Amino acid sequence: MSRGLYQARPELPFVPGVEVAGTVRDAPADCGFAPGDRVMAVTTLGGFAEVAAAPAALTCALPQQFSFEQGAGFLLNYHTAHFALTRRAALRPGETVVIHGAAGGVGTAAIQVARCLGAEVVAVTSSAPKADVARTAGAQTVVDSGADWPSLLRSLSNGQGADVIVDPVGGDRFDESLRCLAPGGRLVVVGFTEGRIPTVAANRLLLRNISVVGAAWGAWLRGDSSRSGVPPARSWSSSDGADSRDTVGPKTASRYLSPTPTLHACTRTSRPATAPSSAATPASMACSSRP
Numbered sequence: 001m002s003r004g005l006y007q008a009r010p011e012l013p014f015v016p017g018v019e020v021a022g023t024v025r026d027a028p029a030d031c032g033f034a035p036g037d038r039v040m041a042v043t044t045l046g047g048f049a050e051v052a053a054a055p056a057a058l059t060c061a062l063p064q065q066f067s068f069e070q071g072a073g074f075l076l077n078y079h080t081a082h083f084a085l086t087r088r089a090a091l092r093p094g095e096t097v098v099i100h101g102a103a104g105g106v107g108t109a110a111i112q113v114a115r116c117l118g119a120e121v122v123a124v125t126s127s128a129p130k131a132d133v134a135r136t137a138g139a140q141t142v143v144d145s146g147a148d149w150p151s152l153l154r155s156l157s158n159g160q161g162a163d164v165i166v167d168p169v170g171g172d173r174f175d176e177s178l179r180c181l182a183p184g185g186r187l188v189v190v191g192f193t194e195g196r197i198p199t200v201a202a203n204r205l206l207l208r209n210i211s212v213v214g215a216a217w218g219a220w221l222r223g224d225s226s227r228s229g230v231p232p233a234r235s236w237s238s239s240d241g242a243d244s245r246d247t248v249g250p251k252t253a254s255r256y257l258s259p260t261p262t263l264h265a266c267t268r269t270s271r272p273a274t275a276p277s278s279a280a281t282p283a284s285m286a287c288s289s290r291p
Contacts, residue, residue, distance in 0.1 A: 010045055014046075017046060018043055019040070019041070019042055019043065021039065021041075021066075021068040021070075024037040031056050033059070033061075037061065040062045040071035041059040042075050042076060066249060066250075069250070070250040074249070074250055076105075077106050078248075080106055080190065080216075081109035083220065085097070085110065085113055085114055085188075088186075088213045088214070089186045089213065090186070091114065092118075093119065095163035095164060096122065097121050097164045098165040099124065100166065100167050102134040103125050103129075106166075106168050106191070107168065108134070111137040111138050112137055112138055113248070120140060121139045122142075123137075124143045126144070150179060154180050156180075160183065162180055163181075163182055163186070164186050165177045165180065167191075168191040168192075169193050169194050170191065170197060174187070174198040178204060185211070186213060188215050190215050190216075200212055
């Protein structure tokens with residue numbers, strides 16, 4: 001987005017950053033939050049500023065076990081992963097899921113959510129350190145994208161291929177992934193980090209009984225007022241009933257700004273004067289943060 005290559009192109013100038021986490025400084029009486037509450041929110045834009053605003057419907061309490069860093073990386077990644085795997089891919093327990101870009105935010109979230117939904121998870125990564133990240137997130141098998149990964153994926157499920165492939169990469173990765181789906185398999189398009197937006201010949205879907213579906217959680221919320229807002233932060237329980245609170249959550253690798261936690265402070269306000277005029281709206285949250 002900052003380079004003008006994303007599907008959404010905000011008017012210049014703008015402040016990037018779509019997620020924040022911090023502590024409420026001030027709040028309207030009817031918003032459900034009070035000063036001192038730890039929260040996380042989707043801001044759409046402005047999250048990298050010292051003061052940012054988010055709609056009340058896109059704000060929720062930060063789980064006690066989460067740090068601010070984890071909260072700032074939870075809402076979009078984990079709701080996208082859950083949305084992609086449950087609503088769009090209709091993942092069933094026991095199916096095999098392949099996750100490209102598995103060491104990224106959506107990738108590690110998808111690994112954890114898929115495991116909790118009872119799937120067998122295969123992660124595709126591009127380096128040894130990234131492979132370690134995917135294993136730590138819970139992937140049972142890790143495949144090197146520099147090797148002959150298509151052959152390895154086609155060998156899954158006794159040579160049938162993968163039931164579900166989550167693809168945030170696009171480009172050539174998408175093209176090859178189509179050939180790795182089992183009959184009835186679903187390829188879920190999450191993004192295009194490679195840069196090229198691929199196309200598909202519909203006869204390939206017909207002859208092999210496979211599907212390509214998109215998963216844009218934010219667009220899903222925007223498209224229907226009945227779906228507005230984010231569900232409360234939650235723990236997904238694995239298929240065997242085990243508590244997954246210790247395994248589901250962002251894995252923070254680095255911090256790039258000041259470690260002072262008091263800089264993560266959030267304000268929910270209806271007074272535009274307390275936040276940048278371009279961001280503050282009635283019933284919105286202004287966040288003084290250093291994400």
